[in-house]
Amino acid sequence: MNRExxxxxxxxxxxAEVVQILKEIPPGYVVTYGQVARMAGSPRAARQVVRxxxxxSEKYGLxxxxxxxxxxxxxxxxxxxxxxxxxxxxxxxxxxxxxxRVDLARFEK
DNA sequence: GCCATGGCTAGTA
DNA sequence: GCCATGGCTAGTA
Numbered sequence: 001m002n003r004e005x006x007x008x009x010x011x012x013x014x015x016a017e018v019v020q021i022l023k024e025i026p027p028g029y030v031v032t033y034g035q036v037a038r039m040a041g042s043p044r045a046a047r048q049v050v051r052x053x054x055x056x057s058e059k060y061g062l063x064x065x066x067x068x069x070x071x072x073x074x075x076x077x078x079x080x081x082x083x084x085x086x087x088x089x090x091x092x093x094x095x096x097x098x099x100x101r102v103d104l105a106r107f108e109k
Numbered sequence: 110g111c112c113a114t115g116g117c118t119a120g121t122a
Numbered sequence: 123g124c125c126a127t128g129g130c131t132a133g134t135a
């Protein structure tokens with residue numbers, strides 16, 4: 001251990017912070033990628049949040065479905081996953097507008 | 110090089 | 123529709 005060596009289980013600080021924040025999102029609550037980035041102290045790192053969600057959701061049991069883009073749209077590329085995300089949110093009581101968006105104003109507080 | 114953004118402009122109607 | 127953004131990781135040497 002006298003050389004640079006990262007344990008596989010050791011997350012980088014920013015990543016660990018984001019993972020923690022995501023884990024604390026309660027059922028029925030929705031946040032945006034940008035909001036999570038801001039909460040983690042790096043306002044412009046929204047895409048990084050995306051990357052974390054994309055690659056670590058399964059392993060860390062992250063509530064990936066509770067994160068949408070700034071417009072309130074489901075932003076997952078895969079069609080099946082999009083459907084799953086919507087169903088999971090609806091099951092938690094989240095409603096959608098006619099154009100398929102989450103009413104984010106509802107969560108501002 | 111990845112990535113599921115975000116915010117600003119151009120251009121249509 | 124365009125494109126700057128950012129923190130990390132895979133993969134090479």
